[in-house]
Amino acid sequence: MAARSIETDVLVVGGGGAGFRAAIGAREKGATAVLLSKGPLARCGASPMAGADFTLDGRNLSQLGFAGDPNDSEEKVFNDIVTQGFFLNNQKLIEQYVRGAPDRLKELIDWRLKIVFSEERAIFTTGIGLMDVLLKRARTVGVDLLEDVMLIDLVVQRGMVTGALALDVRSGEFIHLAAKAVVMATGGWHNAFWPNTGMRDLSGEGMVIAHRAGAELGNMEFITFCCNVLLEPPNARGSIATYVLGMQAGHELTNNRGEAFLDQYDPYTVGVASGTEWNKSFISHATAKEVREGRGFSRGGIHFRRGDEPWEKYKAWCGILFPNWKYKSLDMTEIGRRLEANEPLEVGAVVEYFDGGIVIDDGFATAVPGLFAAGECTLGLFGANRVFSAITEMLVQGADAGRNAAEYARSAEIPAPDPDSLAEKQHKAERPLERSGGLRPAPVRRKIQEMAQTHLGPIRTEGELQSLLAEIQRVKREELPLLSPAAAGRSYNKEWVDALELENIAALLELAASSALQRTESRGVHYRADHPVTNNDEWLVESLVRKTDDGFALATRPVSTTSITPPAGTTPYLDMVKGMMERHSEIGGHH
Amino acid sequence: MAEKTITARVFRMDPAVDEESRYQEYRVPFEEGMSAMDVLDYIYQNLDGTLAYYDHAGCSLGICARCNCKVNGKATLFCQYLVSGDLTIDPISPSKVLKDLVCERKRENP
Structure with a gap:
C-alpha cells in the first residue's frame, strides 16, 4: 500500500x-x-x-489577580518540589518550572481559559x-x-x-x-x-x-499511583471522581475488617497526606499494604465512605466538583446516593x-x-x-x-x-498482519497488565519483581512473535494496533522492573518491602537504562543540583516521608 | 447458579468485502452497572477480536464522545449507556461505516 x-x-x-x-x-x-x-x-x-490544577507560586498568582498567597515565593516552591521529590x-528543571509558570498562566488567560477557583498556589480549571x-x-x-x-x-x-x-x-x-x-x-x-x-x-x-x-x-x-480511584461500578472504573472529592471534603477509608487503617500511621503524616496531593504516594502505599496483606476487597481495593463528614459539606463540594451530578460526563447520581447514605464505594490505588x-x-x-x-x-x-x-x-x-x-x-x-530505512520499519510493523492463526493480543495484554498492577504497584519485593521480569521476558520470547490479528485487512484493525502496542508495553515493563530491582532502597513512590529504608549514601542517583547492541544496560548518575544540597545517611521510609513533609514551606493549599 | 448473561446483537460490516451489513449475536456475562463499552470490551477481549469499535484511544468516561453510536435504536455513547438486559448495538451512521461500529470522519488536514 x-x-x-x-x-x-x-x-x-x-x-x-x-x-x-x-x-x-x-x-x-x-x-x-x-x-x-x-x-x-x-x-x-x-x-x-x-482535574485540573495549574500550580505556581502564590506571589506571582496574587500579582495576576488571583487569591494566591503573597507570602509565597519561587524559592519556596522550589524547596517544596525538591523535598516532595x-x-x-x-x-535545573525545577528552576525552569517555577520561572516559566507565570508566563504560561498569563497566556492561558489571554487565550480565554475558564478558571473555576484558585487557592494559595494553584488555580483550578478543567x-x-x-x-x-x-x-x-x-x-x-x-x-x-x-x-x-x-x-x-x-x-x-x-x-x-x-x-x-x-x-x-x-x-x-x-x-x-x-x-x-x-x-x-x-x-x-x-x-x-x-x-x-x-x-x-x-x-x-x-x-x-x-x-x-x-x-x-x-x-x-x-x-505514581492515585489513591481513592473508583473500582466500581464498572462504568466508573478508573474515574478519579472520589479522589478529587475526598481531598476537598474528607473521607473515611476502611479495610475488610472495618478498620480505619490510616489510624495505624503517624497522625501528622496522615493529616498532611489527607489534605494535600501527598495523598497519591502515602495513601496509595497504605492501601497497597492492606490489599497485599489480605485486608482488601474483591476488586483489589478498600472502602471509601463519607464517614463523619456532614452530608451538607459533602453536598456543597459535590455541587462544585460534579455540576448537575456529573463528573466529566459520568453520571454521579447513584454514587451521590451512596455517599449520602454513607454506603461504601470500593476504591483503590491505580496507576496515574x-x-x-x-x-x-x-x-x-x-x-x-x-x-x-x-x-x-x-x-x-x-x-x-x-x-x-x-x-x-x-x-x-x-x-x-x-x-x-x-x-x-x-x-x-x-x-x-x-x-x-522507512521500508524496513514498515515491513517490521506489518509482520503481525502476515501471520495467521497465532495468538490474540488482548488476552496477552490483560495478563501482563494485571501482573504489573500486583508486582510493580506501590509496594515491591525482589521476588515479585523477578517473577514479573521472568514473565515479561517469556512473553517477549514466546508470545509476542506469535501475535496475529484475527481480522484480515488494514482498516481499523485494532488487534494489529494492540500487537504493536504490546511490544512497547512489554519493553517498558522490562525496563521498569529491572530498574526497580536495581534500586535496593525505598524512596518516594518506590517502596521495596525488602529494603524499607531511604539510603541517601548509595541511592541519591538517577537510575538509567541505556540501549546496547543486545538489549539494554542499567547504570546510575548523580542527581543535578543547583541550590539545595541533598542530605546524607539512611532513614526508615515512613520517617523519611514525614521528614519531607515537615520540610515543606509554611504556605498552605493542596501542594 | 450460573451467572446471568445477556445477548448483544452487534452490527457487523467490512465495506471492503461485505455488500450488506449483518448482525452477530454474542453472550456476555452481566454485571450491575456495566456500560455498552464494557460489553464491547468483553466481546473484543474474549470472544471476537475481529470486532471493530473505537477503542485504540478514547476515555471510557463520556468526555471524548468518539464512541457515539446507537443502542436499541437510540443515539448514545457506548461508555455512558448503562446496560440492563439484552441490547442491539449499531453505528451512529450506518451509511458511513469504515468498519463495523467505526464510522468515517472528515479529515481536517491533508
Whole structure:
C-alpha cells in the first residue's frame, strides 16, 4: 500500500497538553509544525482527564489577580518540589518550572481559559477546558493536526533524527514524515496496567521509540499511583471522581475488617497526606499494604465512605466538583446516593503518573541530535514523587521544547529520511498482519497488565519483581512473535494496533522492573518491602537504562543540583516521608 | 447458579468485502452497572477480536464522545449507556461505516 508523505520542520508526537504547547511554540518561532494525535483531537492522552490544577507560586498568582498567597515565593516552591521529590529531582528543571509558570498562566488567560477557583498556589480549571484552549490556539497559529495517527518509529541517520514512520489507524495506511526535529510528548504508559486512570491510548510509544533511537531513559521504577480511584461500578472504573472529592471534603477509608487503617500511621503524616496531593504516594502505599496483606476487597481495593463528614459539606463540594451530578460526563447520581447514605464505594490505588522517562537536558534535548521531549514522558522534574502539578509541567516544558526544536530545525542541515530505512520499519510493523492463526493480543495484554498492577504497584519485593521480569521476558520470547490479528485487512484493525502496542508495553515493563530491582532502597513512590529504608549514601542517583547492541544496560548518575544540597545517611521510609513533609514551606493549599 | 448473561446483537460490516451489513449475536456475562463499552470490551477481549469499535484511544468516561453510536435504536455513547438486559448495538451512521461500529470522519488536514 502506498504511504502518504508529509514534510515538516518540527514533528510533535502526542496530542496532550505538552504536545499542543510544543507545536504552538515551534509554530510561533516560524517553523512548520505537524502534531500527531493518536486519538481524538484534544480528547486523548491524560490531559483532558485531569482535574485540573495549574500550580505556581502564590506571589506571582496574587500579582495576576488571583487569591494566591503573597507570602509565597519561587524559592519556596522550589524547596517544596525538591523535598516532595525526596531530593531525586533535576533541580535545573525545577528552576525552569517555577520561572516559566507565570508566563504560561498569563497566556492561558489571554487565550480565554475558564478558571473555576484558585487557592494559595494553584488555580483550578478543567482538563477539557484547557485542551480546548490549546486546540484553538494551535489552529490559530497554523499547526497541522493529524488525528488517529500512531507513531511507529523514528528514522535516525548518521546519528540524527530525520523523520518518522506513522500509522493512520483508521485507514491502516502508513505515513512517511520528513522532519528536521521531533518533540516526544507522549505522556505515560498507563496501558501497561489494569485498571488504569488513563485514556486507552497511553502505551508509551514515545519513551520506547526514543530509547530505540539512542536516547537514555531514567527512573523508570518511579510510578505514581492515585489513591481513592473508583473500582466500581464498572462504568466508573478508573474515574478519579472520589479522589478529587475526598481531598476537598474528607473521607473515611476502611479495610475488610472495618478498620480505619490510616489510624495505624503517624497522625501528622496522615493529616498532611489527607489534605494535600501527598495523598497519591502515602495513601496509595497504605492501601497497597492492606490489599497485599489480605485486608482488601474483591476488586483489589478498600472502602471509601463519607464517614463523619456532614452530608451538607459533602453536598456543597459535590455541587462544585460534579455540576448537575456529573463528573466529566459520568453520571454521579447513584454514587451521590451512596455517599449520602454513607454506603461504601470500593476504591483503590491505580496507576496515574510516571515520574521517570526520557533523559533530557535543561533545553529539553536528548542526546540524539534533533530529538527533544517534554512533559510526563521526560525524566527529572519531580524526582521520586510528584505533588505539584503536571499540568504546569506539560505547559512550561512543551513551550520550551517546541521553541528549541524550531531553532534547531532552522540551523540544522537535515537529509530526507532514508527510503530503505522507512521500508524496513514498515515491513517490521506489518509482520503481525502476515501471520495467521497465532495468538490474540488482548488476552496477552490483560495478563501482563494485571501482573504489573500486583508486582510493580506501590509496594515491591525482589521476588515479585523477578517473577514479573521472568514473565515479561517469556512473553517477549514466546508470545509476542506469535501475535496475529484475527481480522484480515488494514482498516481499523485494532488487534494489529494492540500487537504493536504490546511490544512497547512489554519493553517498558522490562525496563521498569529491572530498574526497580536495581534500586535496593525505598524512596518516594518506590517502596521495596525488602529494603524499607531511604539510603541517601548509595541511592541519591538517577537510575538509567541505556540501549546496547543486545538489549539494554542499567547504570546510575548523580542527581543535578543547583541550590539545595541533598542530605546524607539512611532513614526508615515512613520517617523519611514525614521528614519531607515537615520540610515543606509554611504556605498552605493542596501542594 | 450460573451467572446471568445477556445477548448483544452487534452490527457487523467490512465495506471492503461485505455488500450488506449483518448482525452477530454474542453472550456476555452481566454485571450491575456495566456500560455498552464494557460489553464491547468483553466481546473484543474474549470472544471476537475481529470486532471493530473505537477503542485504540478514547476515555471510557463520556468526555471524548468518539464512541457515539446507537443502542436499541437510540443515539448514545457506548461508555455512558448503562446496560440492563439484552441490547442491539449499531453505528451512529450506518451509511458511513469504515468498519463495523467505526464510522468515517472528515479529515481536517491533508
